[in-house]
Amino acid sequence: MKSDDTGAPSVPLVEMRDVSKYYGNIRALEGVSLEVHAGEITCVLGDNGAGKSTLIKIIAGLHRHDAGDFRIEGRPAKLANPRDALDRGIATVYQDLAVVPLMPVWRNFFLGSEPTKGRGPLRRLDVELMRRTTYSELLRMGIDLRDVDQPIGTLSGGERQCVAIARAVYFGAKVLVLDEPTAALGVKQSGVVLKYVAAARDAGLGVVLITHNPHHAYLVGDRFILLKRGVMAGSHPKPEITLDDLTREMAGGGELEQLSHELERAPVPDHLGGHETGHSA
Amino acid sequence: MSSTTTQPDDTTDERLLHRSLFSRLLGRPELGSVIGAVAVLVFFGLAADSFLRSMDTVLYAASTIGIMAVPVALLMIGGEFDLSAGVLVTASALVSSMFSYQMTANVWVGVAVSLLVTLAIGFFNGYVLIRTGLPSFIVTLGTFLMLQGANVGVTKAIDGTVTTKSIEDMEGFSSARAVFASTLSIGSWDLRVTILWWIVLVALATWILLRTRAGNWIFAVGGGGPAARAVGVPVFRTKIGLYLGVAVGAWISGQHLLFSFGVIQSGEGRGLELHYIAAAVIGGCLLTGGYGSAIGAAIGALIFGMTKQGIVYAQWDADWFWFFLGAMLLLATLLNAWVRKRAEAAK
Numbered sequence: 001m002k003s004d005d006t007g008a009p010s011v012p013l014v015e016m017r018d019v020s021k022y023y024g025n026i027r028a029l030e031g032v033s034l035e036v037h038a039g040e041i042t043c044v045l046g047d048n049g050a051g052k053s054t055l056i057k058i059i060a061g062l063h064r065h066d067a068g069d070f071r072i073e074g075r076p077a078k079l080a081n082p083r084d085a086l087d088r089g090i091a092t093v094y095q096d097l098a099v100v101p102l103m104p105v106w107r108n109f110f111l112g113s114e115p116t117k118g119r120g121p122l123r124r125l126d127v128e129l130m131r132r133t134t135y136s137e138l139l140r141m142g143i144d145l146r147d148v149d150q151p152i153g154t155l156s157g158g159e160r161q162c163v164a165i166a167r168a169v170y171f172g173a174k175v176l177v178l179d180e181p182t183a184a185l186g187v188k189q190s191g192v193v194l195k196y197v198a199a200a201r202d203a204g205l206g207v208v209l210i211t212h213n214p215h216h217a218y219l220v221g222d223r224f225i226l227l228k229r230g231v232m233a234g235s236h237p238k239p240e241i242t243l244d245d246l247t248r249e250m251a252g253g254g255e256l257e258q259l260s261h262e263l264e265r266a267p268v269p270d271h272l273g274g275h276e277t278g279h280s281a
Numbered sequence: 282m283s284s285t286t287t288q289p290d291d292t293t294d295e296r297l298l299h300r301s302l303f304s305r306l307l308g309r310p311e312l313g314s315v316i317g318a319v320a321v322l323v324f325f326g327l328a329a330d331s332f333l334r335s336m337d338t339v340l341y342a343a344s345t346i347g348i349m350a351v352p353v354a355l356l357m358i359g360g361e362f363d364l365s366a367g368v369l370v371t372a373s374a375l376v377s378s379m380f381s382y383q384m385t386a387n388v389w390v391g392v393a394v395s396l397l398v399t400l401a402i403g404f405f406n407g408y409v410l411i412r413t414g415l416p417s418f419i420v421t422l423g424t425f426l427m428l429q430g431a432n433v434g435v436t437k438a439i440d441g442t443v444t445t446k447s448i449e450d451m452e453g454f455s456s457a458r459a460v461f462a463s464t465l466s467i468g469s470w471d472l473r474v475t476i477l478w479w480i481v482l483v484a485l486a487t488w489i490l491l492r493t494r495a496g497n498w499i500f501a502v503g504g505g506g507p508a509a510r511a512v513g514v515p516v517f518r519t520k521i522g523l524y525l526g527v528a529v530g531a532w533i534s535g536q537h538l539l540f541s542f543g544v545i546q547s548g549e550g551r552g553l554e555l556h557y558i559a560a561a562v563i564g565g566c567l568l569t570g571g572y573g574s575a576i577g578a579a580i581g582a583l584i585f586g587m588t589k590q591g592i593v594y595a596q597w598d599a600d601w602f603w604f605f606l607g608a609m610l611l612l613a614t615l616l617n618a619w620v621r622k623r624a625e626a627a628k
Contacts, residue, residue: 082510082511082512082513083513086512086513092511094508094511099505099508100500100501100504100505100508100509100571101504101505101571102500102504102567102571102572103497103500103501103504103571107497107500107501110497111497111501111508111509111512111514112501112509112512112513112514113512113513114494114497116493116494123493124488124492124493125492125493125494125496125497127492
């Protein structure tokens with residue numbers, strides 16, 4: 001469905017084939033494959049310790065993969081650091097690391113890529129451009145900020161994520177990697193963020209959405225990669241899987257049933273408030 | 282200063298009117314120190330008759346702290362400390378003095394060598410901090426102790442006493458004194474050249490902080506290092522630069538000491554690092570980094586100067602200076618914390 005102007009089949013923006021990563025003798029990731037296409041959202045789902053963070057770190061340039069094939073726009077990728085990844089068009093928005101809370105929104109928006117004017121000792125920040133652009137870019141993403149001077153820490157968690165996403169879009173990212181963008185957010189805020197994720201997709205970006213929430217993933221995702229203890233537990237395009245299947249696969253199917261069984265029978269320990277069961281009375 | 286720049290029309294929003302001038306002022310890091318400075322001025326103005334007529338000596342006392350408080354404030358905004366800043370001033374003066382004397386060189390040669398050595402020590406602080414990942418408190422405490430020992434030890438080994446030989450009759454001394462330690466009389470006031478150095482440094486630091494990329498990076502590495510690194514800010518380079526800035530301040534202060542007196546007491550400088558940090562904190566710098574201003578640090582230094590001279594003019598025991606200073610530090614920090622909370626809630 002994705003093809004460029006010449007009609008030839010499109011090259012994925014990011015392609016991984018059997019990528020593995022080891023930390024010493026620990027297998028963090030093994031044989032993971034995924035494709036990210038322009039205008040599509042690829043969701044990576046998994047529980048804690050499933051290898052989601054490792055996967056992100058490889059794509060973001062923080063770690064090198066040990067085996068397998070990692071290509072960006074068809075060319076083998078050897079990323080030395082996050083700056084390298086940014087230069088190749090991959091922007092990563094981390095859950096907690098997206099912004100510097102005490103700095104004004106406009107300074108955060110351009111952090112690391114500040115526009116300047118003048119030359120020599122008079123080279124200075126183009127403050128007016130920075131403030132104007134921050135305001136209009138956020139407005140384009142649907143955030144009507146009343147004051148770009150307010151410290152970004154005074155924005156809600158969802159808004160902060162949105163600023164980080166808007167920043168990546170503005171700086172010409174082709175691939176947007178989002179690390180658990182909704183994990184710390186309430187239902188409404190999560191909805192706001194997912195809307196911007198969809199907006200980024202509509203702007204033609206390839207999106208990698210890392211999450212452990214199948215409901216959020218299913219709302220926006222085009223294909224789903226399931227990770228479990230460092231290996232792929234499944235890879236499905238959206239038409240081939242229902243939300244229920246996704247949720248069950250994600251939760252580990254049988255494991256969940258066993259858990260519900262255990263929970264039914266297990267007495268509540270004292271230190272967890274077991275007296276309410278009459279256990280300590 | 283974002284509050285003084287003119288807003289482009291298309292970002293002006295009618296809701297901005299709700300944020301009054303008052304709440305904008307509350308948002309400035311310097312506010313607490315300005316209130317404190319006015320209070321100290323009024324207090325000593327009433328307590329000591331000659332206080333207000335002696336602003337030249339007050340400004341001189343303030344400038345000797347202020348020249349260092351400015352780069353120390355920048356460093357603190359960048360999230361780091363420098364406990365070696367006080368003895369670095371003495372070290373810088375000693376290098377300059379001893380090199381000129383021992384080599385029988387023009388004192389300007391000593392001044393240049395001193396700059397290189399002082400910058401090297403600043404670089405050492407920054408480099409060790411980055412390479413080891415140790416807290417700056419530990420790294421610079423180490424440098425502080427080493428310098429304190431080396432200052433006296435080397436001076437004793439070369440000159441036989443704790444005081445350097447006078448270089449007052451050496452070539453270039455008078456021109457160096459003109460640059461680092463001259464006095465300009467305007468009316469009844471004798472203004473020392475350190476006041477000029479101080480003002481230039483405050484202006485330069487404010488320009489860097491608010492209007493350059495480096496300034497943006499300083500706020501960012503102090504306020505959120507990992508986030509800054511993730512968006513491509515050169516964290517290492519920024520921190521090294523900040524330590525070099527402290528070294529430049531120490532060099533200016535050291536040369537001032539040397540060319541004021543011609544001799545240097547090698548044991549001096551201990552404890553001054555806390556004065557610089559206190560001035561920066563009174564001026565609104567957060568100990569945790571990411572927030573503060575050069576102008577605030579300058580006002581903090583002014584409070585130092587006023588308190589120090591005010592106590593002299595009021596003819597009190599000089600030890601009360603410490604009491605006053607401690608009280609100022611506590612009050613200013615509390616006021617700053619309160620103001621910041623108000624400013625953030627006011628939106």
